[in-house]
Amino acid sequence: MKTIIVVSVAALALASTQAAEAKGCIKGAIVGGVAGHYAGHHGMLGAAAGCLVGRHHAKQQERQQEQQQQQSQQNSQGRI
Numbered sequence: 001m002k003t004i005i006v007v008s009v010a011a012l013a014l015a016s017t018q019a020a021e022a023k024g025c026i027k028g029a030i031v032g033g034v035a036g037h038y039a040g041h042h043g044m045l046g047a048a049a050g051c052l053v054g055r056h057h058a059k060q061q062e063r064q065q066e067q068q069q070q071q072s073q074q075n076s077q078g079r080i
Helices: 001-017 027-038 042-078
Strands: none
Touching: 001 042
């Protein structure tokens, strides 16, 4: 339980200092920390891995949204 609290506090501290770059990291760190804690008391390792996975997933979603916006702009320009 102590590890979960430490991970949550660390994630919040990270979010307050780097809000723009922490997209996906907080949620991933919390989930990873809890999973790591229950998988052998490796909460910090799980939080770090969860942060990396969460950021990767957030970046993928952001790229997909940008591509969709570009396609919709190209489609609207072609119709005019």
